[in-house]
Amino acid sequence: MQNFTYNNKTKIIFGKGTENQVGSETALYAKRILLHHSGGFAVRSGLIDKVKESLKNAGVEWVELTGVLPNPRLSLVRKGIEITRKEKLELILAVGGGSAIDSAKAIAFGSVHDCDVWEFFERRRSPEKSLPVGSIVTIPAAGSESSLSCVITNENGPWKRGVNSPFNRPVFAIMNPELTYSLPPYQSACGITDMMAHIMERYFTKEPNVELTDEFCEGALRTIIRNARKIFSGGENNYDARAEIMWAGTIAHNGFLDTGRIGDWASHAMDHELSALFDIAHGAGLAIMFPAWIKYNIKDGTPRFARFAAKVWGVDGAFYDLEQAALEGVMRMENFFRSIGMPVRFNEAGIDPSRIQEMAKRVVYFGSIGQYRKLTEKDAEAIYRLAAE
Amino acid sequence: MQNFTYNNKTKIIFGKGTENQVGSETALYAKRILLHHSGGFAVRSGLIDKVKESLKNAGVEWVELTGVLPNPRLSLVRKGIEITRKEKLELILAVGGGSAIDSAKAIAFGSVHDCDVWEFFERRRSPEKSLPVGSIVTIPAAGSESSLSCVITNENGPWKRGVNSPFNRPVFAIMNPELTYSLPPYQSACGITDMMAHIMERYFTKEPNVELTDEFCEGALRTIIRNARKIFSGGENNYDARAEIMWAGTIAHNGFLDTGRIGDWASHAMDHELSALFDIAHGAGLAIMFPAWIKYNIKDGTPRFARFAAKVWGVDGAFYDLEQAALEGVMRMENFFRSIGMPVRFNEAGIDPSRIQEMAKRVVYFGSIGQYRKLTEKDAEAIYRLAAE
Numbered sequence: 001m002q003n004f005t006y007n008n009k010t011k012i013i014f015g016k017g018t019e020n021q022v023g024s025e026t027a028l029y030a031k032r033i034l035l036h037h038s039g040g041f042a043v044r045s046g047l048i049d050k051v052k053e054s055l056k057n058a059g060v061e062w063v064e065l066t067g068v069l070p071n072p073r074l075s076l077v078r079k080g081i082e083i084t085r086k087e088k089l090e091l092i093l094a095v096g097g098g099s100a101i102d103s104a105k106a107i108a109f110g111s112v113h114d115c116d117v118w119e120f121f122e123r124r125r126s127p128e129k130s131l132p133v134g135s136i137v138t139i140p141a142a143g144s145e146s147s148l149s150c151v152i153t154n155e156n157g158p159w160k161r162g163v164n165s166p167f168n169r170p171v172f173a174i175m176n177p178e179l180t181y182s183l184p185p186y187q188s189a190c191g192i193t194d195m196m197a198h199i200m201e202r203y204f205t206k207e208p209n210v211e212l213t214d215e216f217c218e219g220a221l222r223t224i225i226r227n228a229r230k231i232f233s234g235g236e237n238n239y240d241a242r243a244e245i246m247w248a249g250t251i252a253h254n255g256f257l258d259t260g261r262i263g264d265w266a267s268h269a270m271d272h273e274l275s276a277l278f279d280i281a282h283g284a285g286l287a288i289m290f291p292a293w294i295k296y297n298i299k300d301g302t303p304r305f306a307r308f309a310a311k312v313w314g315v316d317g318a319f320y321d322l323e324q325a326a327l328e329g330v331m332r333m334e335n336f337f338r339s340i341g342m343p344v345r346f347n348e349a350g351i352d353p354s355r356i357q358e359m360a361k362r363v364v365y366f367g368s369i370g371q372y373r374k375l376t377e378k379d380a381e382a383i384y385r386l387a388a389e
Numbered sequence: 390m391q392n393f394t395y396n397n398k399t400k401i402i403f404g405k406g407t408e409n410q411v412g413s414e415t416a417l418y419a420k421r422i423l424l425h426h427s428g429g430f431a432v433r434s435g436l437i438d439k440v441k442e443s444l445k446n447a448g449v450e451w452v453e454l455t456g457v458l459p460n461p462r463l464s465l466v467r468k469g470i471e472i473t474r475k476e477k478l479e480l481i482l483a484v485g486g487g488s489a490i491d492s493a494k495a496i497a498f499g500s501v502h503d504c505d506v507w508e509f510f511e512r513r514r515s516p517e518k519s520l521p522v523g524s525i526v527t528i529p530a531a532g533s534e535s536s537l538s539c540v541i542t543n544e545n546g547p548w549k550r551g552v553n554s555p556f557n558r559p560v561f562a563i564m565n566p567e568l569t570y571s572l573p574p575y576q577s578a579c580g581i582t583d584m585m586a587h588i589m590e591r592y593f594t595k596e597p598n599v600e601l602t603d604e605f606c607e608g609a610l611r612t613i614i615r616n617a618r619k620i621f622s623g624g625e626n627n628y629d630a631r632a633e634i635m636w637a638g639t640i641a642h643n644g645f646l647d648t649g650r651i652g653d654w655a656s657h658a659m660d661h662e663l664s665a666l667f668d669i670a671h672g673a674g675l676a677i678m679f680p681a682w683i684k685y686n687i688k689d690g691t692p693r694f695a696r697f698a699a700k701v702w703g704v705d706g707a708f709y710d711l712e713q714a715a716l717e718g719v720m721r722m723e724n725f726f727r728s729i730g731m732p733v734r735f736n737e738a739g740i741d742p743s744r745i746q747e748m749a750k751r752v753v754y755f756g757s758i759g760q761y762r763k764l765t766e767k768d769a770e771a772i773y774r775l776a777a778e
Contacts, residue, residue: 001632003404008397014648015392209629211615212637215608223601240598243390247648248601256645259403259636 039066098142141191143253190283428455487531532642579672
């Protein structure tokens with residue numbers, strides 16, 4: 001087990017009606033804020049009105065910036081920074097999913113440094129401070145509400161890049177599972193896949209003896225799978241199933257499930273190229289890339305993949321042919337993803353395989369990817385080809 | 390699933406050599422501190438010298454207060470408060486296990502309120518602030534290093550009472566599993582039992598649909614049991630086994646494993662009377678009380694106890710006689726406790742059963758105990774009798 005530091009200060013306020021606490025919670029940090037969201041469903045559903053009412057009652061003033069898109073854009077982040085500086089805003093409040101929260105994070109640290117914000121994503125600088133960020137989560141998926149990640153897409157490229165920093169942890173996250181009842185099934189499925197991928201990126205490690213973390217990863221994956229099946233078989237408004245999924249999505253990415261070891265993250269990197277070039281949803285890209293990544297690596301540390309198959313997918317056969325058991329696990333994972341409407345091959349998502357070489361080149365922009373095995377451009381190309389098969 | 394707020398700010402610094410970071414970490418909060426410990430093994434092992442060296446290098450001055458005992462005493466807390474006020478100390482640094490940390494917490498909040506500190510334990514007041522507390526953990530057990538609990542024994546009674554408050558969460562916890570190699574087996578076993586009890590108090594709930602939390606509880610218990618067996622079969626210096634146990638002990642009591650539901654805590658309350666009257670170790674008292682508590686309640690929500698038997702103790706038979714399966718689980722738990730040297734009956738710990746009625750009367754001092762089932766004085770008496778059988 002490796003040394004680690006764990007320090008996650010995000011206050012989680014979880015349950016029915018909690019969105020009404022946003023005003024009093026925000027007022028602990030700020031009198032003037034940026035209210036940041038897509039301008040879409042959160043407005044139509046009446047949530048934004050509720051938020052404004054709560055802010056008003058707590059004496060908090062806001063400037064509104066809407067227009068957040070999936071794969072949130074650098075141009076909007078720059079606009080947010082300009083407004084935040086000009087209006088001397090003190091906190092960025094995101095209402096939405098990972099896109100709104102990531103956009104808010106970039107605005108929050110971008111507005112208190114004097115360089116262009118993209119420099120951080122180009123790894124030329126690291127954030128040294130940030131404005132506080134708060135959120136009301138409406139899409140359980142990215143875990144951004146308490147994570148240190150922030151991923152932004154620069155349309156001028158396009159490039160999808162991330163900044164990990166302890167300054168990125170929001171000060172609070174308000175999470176009401178009822179707000180997720182009305183998610184379109186595709187968006188629920190993308191979110192479920194994203195949180196599963198966050199756990200699997202941490203699970204696939206060659207660090208031995210991190211048993212507690214393994215148990216938690218496996219338990220979280222089983223819980224997500226069980227409750228996803230409930231939601232996708234008529235349980236859209238099943239509070240408890242939505243609550244399990246929502247809380248699991250936070251834990252999947254709050255740093256708790258990689259204590260004592262280093263995650264892999266190659267599948268995420270490979271999806272970033274899919275998302276950047278084809279603008280497909282992050283979750284859908286992960287459903288395609290993760291099975292391919294496992295298949296490519298399956299001969300390297302087979303017992304790990306067999307354990308995954310046994311503990312998460314209920315595959316028997318641990319004492320027979322381990323590789324066969326491991327492959328059975330991947331197949332069950334693919335079946336599960338398909339059952340909730342996710343693509344697991346390029347053609348199912350309309351991705352053009354002719355750009356595989358370009359993606360493989362782009363993905364190693366900063367050097368090799370992954371920790372389980374360091375992957376070169378050639379490896380990445382082979383994995384993309386498996387995903388295109 | 391019930392609404393919850395989760396907010397744990399303790400910074401965990403975990404791994405080999407981390408005790409050398411104590412100076413720099415302390416200096417983030419204070420220039421003058423109270424260094425609080427037993428004066429025993431931590432001195433003889435050279436740890437206290439290392440701590441002083443690190444503090445000195447970071448420019449931190451200290452006043453030392455030694456003499457912490459298991460079931461930490463009110464008299465020493467009062468002395469610590471007096472010193473802290475007089476010397477204008479800014480942080481309390483505990484080196485030791487739950488006793489040192491709990492003593493430090495009581496000093497920390499006691500010294501910034503103007504009443505006598507026992508008033509908080511009598512539930513006449515709640516802490517409204519506290520000095521920061523830091524710790525170097527040498528006994529994984531109580532989880533006090535990041536918990537909101539603080540339990541102190543008033544010798545003038547004797548009474549053992551707790552104060553739970555968000556102000557009790559330490560600012561940092563330094564945890565090096567190597568420091569636990571030299572623990573006497575009895576102390577290791579008490580610690581293991583204590584952390585298992587912390588998880589079980591949270592696990593036994595009638596709140597349905599808290600699956601993720603259930604999975605984490607079960608996984609943590611399995612991990613503790615597996616690694617305890619390693620330590621008790623020649624693995625005293627097995628770093629990874631010690632690390633699993635140590636990290637599990639923190640998680641067991643950091644609030645994470647009761648999100649979405651309310652824990653029971655009747656077994657803890659009943660042990661407090663054993664500890665107060667017979668001054669036996671907290672872990673040993675729990676090994677006696679928990680099996681008795683399960684047996685007394687086994688007909689009320691049998692599937693829950695059967696699940697516990699199946700998931701934690703590997704008992705088959707979930708589809709046959711559930712009560713039989715549940716009882717088999719209790720028996721395996723008792724066998725496990727005995728295998729690590731814990732008592733599971735009064736006579737194995739030299740406890741005089743003639744004081745059962747007195748203990749049952751004392752334990753309901755503030756009213757009924759427990760959440761799984763509200764227990765009266767009569768229930769408590771029956772459970773003590775089961776433990777005496």
